[in-house]
Amino acid sequence: MTLSIGILGLGAIGTIMAAHWREHSLFAVGRPHIPPTRHLQTGESVLARWPDFPPSQDFTLPVWTGESLDWLVVTTKARDTLNAIQQIQDHLPLVKRLLLIQNGMGQQQQLQQWLTAEGLACELWQAIATDGGYLSSQGDNSRSYVYAGAGEVMIGRWQADPDNHVPVGQLPPHLTVVSDIHRRQYMKLAVNCVINPLTALYSCLNGELVTHPAYLQQLLRLSEEVLQLGQQLNWDLPTELPELIQQVATATGANRSSTLQDVLAGRPTELDYILGYALNCARQAAIDLPALSSVARQLELAASSPLPQADG
Structure with missing residues (x-):
C-alpha cells in the first residue's frame, strides 16, 4: 500500500x-x-x-x-x-x-x-x-x-x-x-537534560563527559538530580540512571550533541524544551535542583540572553 x-x-x-x-x-x-x-x-x-x-x-x-x-x-x-x-x-x-x-x-x-x-x-x-x-x-x-x-x-x-x-x-x-511512549520520552528527556547542556557548556564531544574527571563529576551531579525529579514526579526512571547516562555518552562518544551543534552554528537551542522543561516542572512541584539550575544560569550568561522555559 x-x-x-x-x-x-x-x-x-x-x-x-x-x-x-x-x-x-x-x-x-x-x-x-x-x-x-x-x-x-x-x-x-x-x-x-x-x-x-x-x-x-x-x-x-x-x-x-x-x-x-x-x-x-x-x-x-x-x-x-x-x-x-x-x-x-x-x-x-x-x-x-x-x-x-x-x-x-x-x-x-x-x-x-x-x-x-x-x-x-x-x-x-x-x-x-x-x-x-x-x-x-x-x-x-x-x-x-x-x-x-x-x-x-x-x-x-x-x-x-x-x-x-x-x-x-x-x-x-x-x-x-x-x-509506553511516555515512559520512553521521559527517559530520553532525562538523558538529554544531562548530556546536552553539559556538552554545550564545555563545548565538548559526548564522550568527553565521561573521560574528563571534572566533567564526569558534573554529569553525576546532574544525573542524580534528574533521577530525584523523576522519582518525585512519577516519570518511572530507572534507579541506575547515572550509569545509563554514562553508557549513552560513551556509546555516542564521537558525537556532538544537537545542542552543541546549534551553539556552534549560532542558532537558538532546544534547551527551553529540555532543561527548561525539567526546571519548570521542578519549580511547579517546589523541588530544588541546584546543579541543574546552576548549569542553566551559566548557559544563560554564555548566551547573554535568558534561557526560555517550557510550559508544563
Whole structure:
C-alpha cells in the first residue's frame, strides 16, 4: 500500500525519514515557493546494518498543496511546532495523523491542547528516534546531509488510547509502535537534560563527559538530580540512571550533541524544551535542583540572553 506522507521540517532527520519512505508518496510541507532538493550520503555504519540502503541519493519532494495525508511528520525544532502547524490549519482536516519526531517536551501538550480547542480530529503521535545525521554542506536551493548513525524510530499515541495501533498497511517503514511512549520520552528527556547542556557548556564531544574527571563529576551531579525529579514526579526512571547516562555518552562518544551543534552554528537551542522543561516542572512541584539550575544560569550568561522555559 502506497502511503501519502508529508514532511514538515526537511532537516537531517526529515531527510533521513524521506529516504526510508522513498517508495511512498512524499510531500514537502511549508515550502510554497521552492521544491526542496535533498542529497543524502549514507555512512559506513549505517550501510553495515542495512547493506541494501542506497549509499547516496538525490530527491526532490513536491510541495504539499492540500492532498489527503496518511501522516504529517513534523521534524522542526520543538519551539517552532505550534506556529508551523497553525500556518497550515486549513488543511489539517485532510490529515489522519500528526507525528512529532523531535527532541524535548512541552510542545506535545501545547499542540494537543490547540488541536482539541480547534476541534481538529487528526491523531497526535510522538516518536523517539535514535538515528543520527548532520548537515554536510549547503547550496542555493539544495542541502546535503550525512546519515551517520543507524537507529530506530519508536512511536505511540500522545493521548492514552486503548487503540494504540495503526491499521495494517498504514505504518511507514522504519517505525515501530510501542505502548509506553511516555515512559520512553521521559527517559530520553532525562538523558538529554544531562548530556546536552553539559556538552554545550564545555563545548565538548559526548564522550568527553565521561573521560574528563571534572566533567564526569558534573554529569553525576546532574544525573542524580534528574533521577530525584523523576522519582518525585512519577516519570518511572530507572534507579541506575547515572550509569545509563554514562553508557549513552560513551556509546555516542564521537558525537556532538544537537545542542552543541546549534551553539556552534549560532542558532537558538532546544534547551527551553529540555532543561527548561525539567526546571519548570521542578519549580511547579517546589523541588530544588541546584546543579541543574546552576548549569542553566551559566548557559544563560554564555548566551547573554535568558534561557526560555517550557510550559508544563
